[in-house]
Amino acid sequence: MKEKLYTPGPVEASPLILQAEARPLIHHRTPEFRAEMKKAGEGLQRIFQTDDSVLILCCSGSGAMEGATVNMFSPGDPVMVIRGGKFADRWMNIAKAYGAEVTAVEVEWGQVADPDAVRKALKANPGTKVLFGTHSETSTGARHDVKALAAVAREFDVPFVVDGITSVGAMELRTKDWGLDMVVGGSQKGFMMAPGLGFVSVSARARAIAAASKTPRFYFDFNKALKSWDAGGDTPFTPAISLVRSLVVAIELIEEEGIENVWARHAANGAATRAAMKALGLSIYPSVSSEALTTVLAPEGITSDAIIKTLLKRHGMRLANGQDSLKGRIFRIGHLGLYSAGDILAVVGALEDTLASLGHGLTSGAGLSAAQQVFAKSAHRESAAV
Amino acid sequence: MKEKLYTPGPVEASPLILQAEARPLIHHRTPEFRAEMKKAGEGLQRIFQTDDSVLILCCSGSGAMEGATVNMFSPGDPVMVIRGGKFADRWMNIAKAYGAEVTAVEVEWGQVADPDAVRKALKANPGTKVLFGTHSETSTGARHDVKALAAVAREFDVPFVVDGITSVGAMELRTKDWGLDMVVGGSQKGFMMAPGLGFVSVSARARAIAAASKTPRFYFDFNKALKSWDAGGDTPFTPAISLVRSLVVAIELIEEEGIENVWARHAANGAATRAAMKALGLSIYPSVSSEALTTVLAPEGITSDAIIKTLLKRHGMRLANGQDSLKGRIFRIGHLGLYSAGDILAVVGALEDTLASLGHGLTSGAGLSAAQQVFAKSAHRESAAV
Numbered sequence: 001m002k003e004k005l006y007t008p009g010p011v012e013a014s015p016l017i018l019q020a021e022a023r024p025l026i027h028h029r030t031p032e033f034r035a036e037m038k039k040a041g042e043g044l045q046r047i048f049q050t051d052d053s054v055l056i057l058c059c060s061g062s063g064a065m066e067g068a069t070v071n072m073f074s075p076g077d078p079v080m081v082i083r084g085g086k087f088a089d090r091w092m093n094i095a096k097a098y099g100a101e102v103t104a105v106e107v108e109w110g111q112v113a114d115p116d117a118v119r120k121a122l123k124a125n126p127g128t129k130v131l132f133g134t135h136s137e138t139s140t141g142a143r144h145d146v147k148a149l150a151a152v153a154r155e156f157d158v159p160f161v162v163d164g165i166t167s168v169g170a171m172e173l174r175t176k177d178w179g180l181d182m183v184v185g186g187s188q189k190g191f192m193m194a195p196g197l198g199f200v201s202v203s204a205r206a207r208a209i210a211a212a213s214k215t216p217r218f219y220f221d222f223n224k225a226l227k228s229w230d231a232g233g234d235t236p237f238t239p240a241i242s243l244v245r246s247l248v249v250a251i252e253l254i255e256e257e258g259i260e261n262v263w264a265r266h267a268a269n270g271a272a273t274r275a276a277m278k279a280l281g282l283s284i285y286p287s288v289s290s291e292a293l294t295t296v297l298a299p300e301g302i303t304s305d306a307i308i309k310t311l312l313k314r315h316g317m318r319l320a321n322g323q324d325s326l327k328g329r330i331f332r333i334g335h336l337g338l339y340s341a342g343d344i345l346a347v348v349g350a351l352e353d354t355l356a357s358l359g360h361g362l363t364s365g366a367g368l369s370a371a372q373q374v375f376a377k378s379a380h381r382e383s384a385a386v
Numbered sequence: 387m388k389e390k391l392y393t394p395g396p397v398e399a400s401p402l403i404l405q406a407e408a409r410p411l412i413h414h415r416t417p418e419f420r421a422e423m424k425k426a427g428e429g430l431q432r433i434f435q436t437d438d439s440v441l442i443l444c445c446s447g448s449g450a451m452e453g454a455t456v457n458m459f460s461p462g463d464p465v466m467v468i469r470g471g472k473f474a475d476r477w478m479n480i481a482k483a484y485g486a487e488v489t490a491v492e493v494e495w496g497q498v499a500d501p502d503a504v505r506k507a508l509k510a511n512p513g514t515k516v517l518f519g520t521h522s523e524t525s526t527g528a529r530h531d532v533k534a535l536a537a538v539a540r541e542f543d544v545p546f547v548v549d550g551i552t553s554v555g556a557m558e559l560r561t562k563d564w565g566l567d568m569v570v571g572g573s574q575k576g577f578m579m580a581p582g583l584g585f586v587s588v589s590a591r592a593r594a595i596a597a598a599s600k601t602p603r604f605y606f607d608f609n610k611a612l613k614s615w616d617a618g619g620d621t622p623f624t625p626a627i628s629l630v631r632s633l634v635v636a637i638e639l640i641e642e643e644g645i646e647n648v649w650a651r652h653a654a655n656g657a658a659t660r661a662a663m664k665a666l667g668l669s670i671y672p673s674v675s676s677e678a679l680t681t682v683l684a685p686e687g688i689t690s691d692a693i694i695k696t697l698l699k700r701h702g703m704r705l706a707n708g709q710d711s712l713k714g715r716i717f718r719i720g721h722l723g724l725y726s727a728g729d730i731l732a733v734v735g736a737l738e739d740t741l742a743s744l745g746h747g748l749t750s751g752a753g754l755s756a757a758q759q760v761f762a763k764s765a766h767r768e769s770a771a772v
Contacts, residue, residue: 005411010413011411013411027396060626194627195624196626219452239581240446243629
């Protein structure tokens with residue numbers, strides 16, 4: 001039996017979306033394909049909640065992050081990164097690789113950035129060219145308050161670039177209203193697709209910065225990408241044709257449900273999962289939880305490796321372990337994309353059985369009841385389509 | 387009716403390969419996926435004819451070219467590019483973007499590099515760190531003698547990096563025997579797949595150069611990619627899972643036919659197409675033809691735009707136009723990947739009709755007879771398996 005993925009990317013992909021990948025290829029330099037690109041790009045604008053162009057790149061999320069980094073400064077420029085997890089560190093590592101002078105706002109793993117700390121840091125570093133932050137930090141499961149952080153960046157007129165890889169299409173994110181200069185997304189997350197596409201929204205201010213940037217770059221040069229896009233849905237290099245066509249289907253599914261309903265469903269799934277874990281005597285790791293995944297501390301005396309392995313063996317469900325120093329200490333339950341209340345109950349039930357089998361004391365059904373009570377109060381009991 | 391692609395990438399993709407893209411996703415950090423990656427990587431070694439590791443990158447061919455460039459020098463280093471087409475120029479543009487001092491060996495478009503000219507250039511530029519060349523120049527349809535050029539590079543102990551994007555899996559290419567340090571391939575070419583994967587073979591010497599390179603890079607840092615690969619089929623960033631799984635099928639299809647048979651089939655298809663075009667009174671554009679595509683000069687008084695448009699309208703077959711200054715002057719018939727003798731006869735027959743309808747004088751059937759005579763002498767009359 002195929003494992004069911006409860007991992008924060010890749011996620012369970014919709015069969016409708018996967019099937020679109022299998023359609024015979026069309027050539028990319030044709031009106032037919034350009035029409036699909038435009039459809040995808042306009043759909044992404046609605047999902048990102050912006051009028052900015054959203055580039056569709058042939059790369060994984062990390063490639064899109066590189067694009068959102070190298071176009072935003074020139075070598076030697078001072079930039080600022082809000083840390084707090086493995087993916088925030090990726091901003092720092094890319095920026096350093098391309099010669100930026102990086103100031104980090106340190107955030108303890110599992111905690112979220114304090115807007116006041118960012119304000120203080122920006123005050124202390126007046127020449128800062130760009131601020132990098134993370135919406136849903138996949139390594140810890142924390143949700144940073146991007147709206148509040150954007151307001152702080154605006155006080156200093158500093159462009160703000162956000163990793164939304166596990167948040168776009170899953171959690172409330174308002175690129176335009178919040179004033180975000182770039183937001184990065186990825187196909188294998190809220191879009192319920194295979195990996196291979198990265199997305200980046202580019203504000204007018206970010207366009208101007210990209211045009212002036214002296215950072216060495218070629219494949220991820222957004223000037224080229226924007227010029228091609230503006231010419232009518234073109235790309236400077238061969239696009240991932242089959243993935244782009246499956247993106248069109250993904251957007252249709254999201255919009256059939258309605259983006260605000262998608263956000264509400266994820267919020268309900270997150271709240272139900274957290275309630276269930278607490279009812280089983282476990283602790284949630286982050287101080288503020290992302291709605292795309294739930295990160296749980298393994299109970300005293302049981303490693304998360306054992307929980308993950310047992311759950312997979314007994315129930316065919318795959319969770320994610322912690323990364324780096326968190327390996328063995330936490331497990332991460334992904335529920336971004338195509339997950340219904342029933343899917344949440346299934347994994348909670350399986351975790352009750354798994355934890356009990358590993359000697360963790362619990363009342364059978366306690367997690368399920370807690371989850372069910374959250375769903376009862378939510379309008380999002382129903383499964384997502386397909 | 388769906389258009390049939392006779393374009394030099396994307397090509398007609400095998401339905402078997404496309405269907406593999408539609409399978410439910412598996413997680414990439416699992417023994418199951420690592421086994422597929424290893425299978426793909428080992429298959430690529432056989433197709434590239436090398437013991438070197440072949441990296442599987444989530445990007446288009448141009449991204450893979452960027453990887454093969456930035457890891458091979460440090461900023462300010464002198465490098466050499468053999469020109470002669472749009473894609474050779476890509477080597478130059480990437481190298482310049484990353485701060486190399488580029489010496490170009492100029493080759494007129496449509497001509498192929500003279501090994502003596504390269505020898506002279508290397509003698510005149512003794513500090514050259516790396517030589518970049520092209521096997522099948524897709525913009526002109528020329529086939530460069532990579533084996534002879536590699537021998538020249540070896541005289542000077544200069545590493546040789548080859549764009550094999552439209553040659554790997556289509557034309558005779560012997561990475562090990564010819565001593566090539568890096569060869570770049572792409573999924574939407576000889577592999578009969580959708581675009582989205584780039585491949586790069588990395589010699590021991592290239593590994594050492596990558597380890598010492600100071601070029602700024604992150605996503606295309608081959609040190610990270612090789613370290614992950616050596617650890618057992620891993621990737622530093624999320625791989626394009628569905629495309630990698632379809633690559634495994636593509637390799638199976640190629641090996642079922644046999645790589646030398648694939649080369650011979652492409653050689654026969656190329657020879658038959660050229661013979662047909664000549665029999666219709668047309669001229670072949672390049673001095674030495676690639677076996678992946680046939681580039682033909684439009685006859686006096688007829689633009690290639692008209693030929694391409696009419697062929698598409700009357701027969702549903704798509705050719706490629708010339709690029710840049712060649713637009714309107716040439717048409718390119720792609721036959722790399724899944725093309726049988728029957729497919730060649732079909733496009734020749736359709737071109738006879740198209741050219742006649744545009745007022746080009748020809749004897750009906752003359753192209754078909756010429757093609758058929760080539761096939762009669764070839765062992766590769768039979769279609770490739772689906």
